[in-house]
Amino acid sequence: MNGSLTFKLLKPHNHYTILLKKSYTTAAAAAHFTQHALNHPLTSLQCGTMLQSLTNSKSVTKGQKLHAHMIVCGVLRNNTYVSTKLAAFYANCGRMAEARVIFDGIVLKSSFLWNFMIRGYACNGFSMKSLVLYREMLSFGQKADNFTYPFVLKVCGDLNLVEIGRRVHCEIVVCGLESDIYVGNCLLAMYSNFGDMEKARMVFDRMLKRDLTSWNTMIMGYVKNGDPREALVVFDLMRKSGLIADCTTLLGVLSACADSAAVKQGKAIHGYVLRNSIAHCNNFLTNSLIGMYCNCNSMVYARRLFEEVSRKDTVSWNSMISGYTKNGDAFESLRLFCRMVPEGAEPDQVTLIAVLRACDQITALHFGMSVHSYIVKKGFDENTIAGTALIDMYSKCGSLDCSRRVFDEMPKRNLVSWSAMVAGYGLHGRGSEAISIFHEMRTNSITPDEGVFTSVLSACSHAGLLDQGKEIFYSMTNKFDMRPGLAHYSCLVDLLGRAGHLDEAYELIKTMEVKPTVDTWAALLSACRLHQNVELAEISAQEVFNMDPKRVVSYICLSNIYAIEKRWDDVERVRGMVRRRGLKKPPGCSFIEVDKLHSFLM
């Protein structure tokens, strides 16, 4: 808060008029009181009232001045009423250290005080402390109430403490607070944070009263847990129950539309927003609409809306830029980025990361390098996500040395950064370096995830490192208690196939824990061609054609295998299949190889 403003407001002639004016703000009133307090000692009741208004306006500096005044004139000593208000003030401003000192000095702690402290810790990033204080509250014999539980539940949700959350839920049921609408809504939010929408739905269905927040929490819960269709169903039920959607509802529903590519429903929401002039009050909503159109591949609509918006903020630009990249038009992303600064918008980290993605899509190395300079100039180069995007951009644009330099100079690396570096080496066919980065990552006590394993296995397969690849693959189950997914099996099939271990690859496909896809069999088929194994080629081709009868490349692959064996009848049979199914050969891929072989061998 600006102290000088306080005194400007307090010129003698308007001293009282400020108070008398109906429109004076809480802050102005507090300013008046603060000045007054510093001149004359205040009673504890006056201090309490002032603290109340300062709590509402979160004026830290003024509150500190008042605190100093109270110390000087002794109001604070042994005064539970004022001390409680003061602790509540600090907690509400997020000054938990100060709040705690006051809190500890109060002997008779009211539930109001406990609640304010628990809330302060919960809402300012000290979730664990909040929970500890809650247990302390109970052990002090103070009962939790309808103001305590919302925050205890929030903390359980934030920290994903499933067991504790359930126990707290039981306590709530026992003391009859499940019917409290705030407590109920927080239960919904907690279970949705746990990813347990079934339980959330159970609580929701059991609620005697539901308000807009209850519905909004359920809609957002389904979206966050990857069930956008159900979110739209719930939204429909909500409308039928006669409730009017607010901004939060619309944000949730738009996310649901974006995630399920439901552009029709998205347009209906857009219409609703326009009819009710809701977008004016909320940039979030406009940006969400833009994001929805981008996710639904409706770039024309997204662009039209974007150009119509007079107050484009950085997020509007970011949504469009990443939208074009997602839809494969990286050039348009870069063109938009170039318009940003001249049109008065400030690129942020998100912008620059999105632009780097556009660069690696079209291997625009020089543009990427300029973006790199810009990142350094803006001081974003210490950011881990920006650094990771740079690693990715450089390796995809062919400059692995630059990737490595960025990687080495990063002040902080996370799993994704290591993963990007492993993938970079893999992409450039430098398998052994990929493996050594992978091992280095483990010595830095970073636990690999499925993505890193995919990268390192794919690096092994590109470089033909069979033994190392197998070792890493089996370490997934042996050392890391992870179940290999389709991508990992595919890498190993590819690796075994390329190395000529066709039978082993075949055995692997037959015994793998996930269902093989057409790509898995196609990988084996192409390995069969590499090592000329007709018998296995026929088996894998059959699997491919069963799953995807239109996969022309696989027909061509099989016919080429026959051609090498001079089995011309079979070559003709396969060509006939292609003709009968009316398939077209993709450009650059044809039977021409067979024709050459045919004439050569005849």
Next chain:
DNA sequence: TCTCCAGTCC
């Protein structure tokens, strides 16, 4: 005294 709120990285 309280709950729900968009966009970036493998």
